[in-house]
Amino acid sequence: MDDHGRTARWEQRVEFPLAFASLAFLAAYAVRVLAVGLSPGGQDGCLAVMLGAWVLFGADYAVRWRLSGQRLRFVRTRWLDTLVLVLPLLRPLRVVKLYEAVQRRHGRPRLALHARVMVYAGLSTALLGFAGALAVYQQERGAPDATMVTFGDAAWWTCATFATVGYGDISPVTPGGRLIAVGMMACGLALLGAVTGSFSSWLLQVFSREGDERPPGV
Known part of the structure; x- marks a missing residue:
């Protein structure tokens, strides 16, 4: 199987976990900002969820970079994924990719x-x-x-x-x-x-x- 095929298979496997990680990141961030009087333990828990989501995004980015075999060209062609990794506020956009994946699994888009x-x-x-x-x-x-x-x-x-x-x-x-x-x-x-x-x-x-x-x- 070529590099493109391996990358496509990997993306299909992780698209749902990464989308849920995006929702978890957004929920933890919202609790951390909006919850008045949140205990230090709660703050640390929200921070751990946010860091865990970032680790998942980083691991996914590294694997796809490795499978693509494109080196620096991967960063240029996948600029949105690079921005999502660097800028935390863009991580919820992975949820949009989940909607797209559900549409694909139903066959032709409705x-x-x-x-x-x-x-x-x-x-x-x-x-x-x-x-x-x-x-x-x-x-x-x-x-x-x-x-x-x-x-x-x-x-x-x-x-x-x-x-x-x-x-x-x-x-x-x-x-x-x-x-x-x-x-x-x-x-x-x-x-x-x-x-x-x-x-x-x-x-x-x-x-x-x-x-x-x-x-x-x-």
Whole structure:
């Protein structure tokens, strides 16, 4: 079996465990940030779950790198996997791959291409938005002159940022919060562009189909 075949078999074996590890990471991170008065043991337990998920991602990345035989080219061609390994906030995106795997195991995807793009973008937006709100809230709470004093404020700010509205009523004031904000702005623009472009393409196909079905001379 060639390198591509071995890599494909490995990815099929680990896609479900890695997706559940992503959910465990997100849940542990949410508890660590939102649970008020969490005991030191609970904090350590959440941290252990998060580190365990990172170890699983690192092991998977190393195995696929080894099986691919591509060396540095693997890093360039699998840039999303590299970002997921380096940036913790992107790890929940593995859940989107779980949805894709379930669709493949049912044979032909039930949704059309445009619908799948919008579903994937919607799932990615929800997961990234929740993780980003947690991260920016962790940075901003307790900071001097902070306008983001509750997690609800962080969620509202995340929605406004992803929608590129930018009301300005709530904004990060810490360097870490602003760095997270830059990343979320970029993600929001990309996801919004994917959904808008896919929806526009679907509308064009619908109108074109209606024009082809219209009787001549009408």
